[in-house]
Amino acid sequence: MVTDVHPDAGLAAGLVRQWVALVRRLRPGAGPDPEAYGEQLVRRWGEPQRRYHTLRHLDAVLRAVDALAGDAPAADTDMVRLAAWFHDAVYAPDRSENEERSARLAERALAELGLPPEAVAECARLVRLTLHHDPRPGDADGELLCDADLAVLGSPPQAYAAYAAAVRAEYAFVPDPEFRAGRAAVLRQLLALPELFRTPGGIAAYRESARANLTAELEQLEPDS
Numbered sequence: 001m002v003t004d005v006h007p008d009a010g011l012a013a014g015l016v017r018q019w020v021a022l023v024r025r026l027r028p029g030a031g032p033d034p035e036a037y038g039e040q041l042v043r044r045w046g047e048p049q050r051r052y053h054t055l056r057h058l059d060a061v062l063r064a065v066d067a068l069a070g071d072a073p074a075a076d077t078d079m080v081r082l083a084a085w086f087h088d089a090v091y092a093p094d095r096s097e098n099e100e101r102s103a104r105l106a107e108r109a110l111a112e113l114g115l116p117p118e119a120v121a122e123c124a125r126l127v128r129l130t131l132h133h134d135p136r137p138g139d140a141d142g143e144l145l146c147d148a149d150l151a152v153l154g155s156p157p158q159a160y161a162a163y164a165a166a167v168r169a170e171y172a173f174v175p176d177p178e179f180r181a182g183r184a185a186v187l188r189q190l191l192a193l194p195e196l197f198r199t200p201g202g203i204a205a206y207r208e209s210a211r212a213n214l215t216a217e218l219e220q221l222e223p224d225s
Helices: 009-026 034-045 055-069 077-086 098-113 117-129 140-154 157-170 177-192 202-219
Strands: none
Touching: 009 034, 009 055, 009 117, 034 098, 034 117, 055 077, 055 140, 055 202, 077 098, 077 117, 077 140, 098 117, 117 140, 140 157, 140 202, 157 177, 157 202, 177 202
16 A cells, blocks of 8 residues: 655654754753654644745754854854754744744743753744844854854755745745835845854855845846846
8 A cells, every 4th residue: 555655754754863862962861752842843844834944944954054063163063953943943924023933932842841041041042043144243153053044045046046936935925016025125134244154164155156146036026226
């Protein structure tokens, strides 16, 4: 008998295993089984309203954290991985407070799991940083998380186009003129940052291609500007 299997089932299972190992590294003692929490987070990342902010985005951010960590030795890589799990855990395209709601979810869940209060607070702080992606100078954890989250901006043009199309699909309920204006504002905000990337690896790998991608998309959205 043939059984339908979700195409991301294998990815989900692997991510849950990573989550369990991560919590056990960060938790000083015993506590609730982290597997159920990981499974709940995976379900959140698999919600049907998502087109870009999916399990694959979570996996990409975690991989980017690993890739950039060697150039960010001051960062607490496990703490950044933990924040990556929560940074879009609450995501509704029609609401503007997703980062705050995600940070509050982290505060509740991690306290229940028995992580130290300072770890809970740091994770929530990092999640809130992803609202504007503008960590203060010297914030090694924040720089690593923001660079990993924005790594998609430095993708090759075809992959960037797929990312932009997925974002548009998440906002399919927004009429085109309003979407174009809102998206253009987001792109201008990103281009106005003092630096899009802060880690040495992020600067080397993504900075130039990201600015080219953002500028090209902005020109498509505002062809007469």
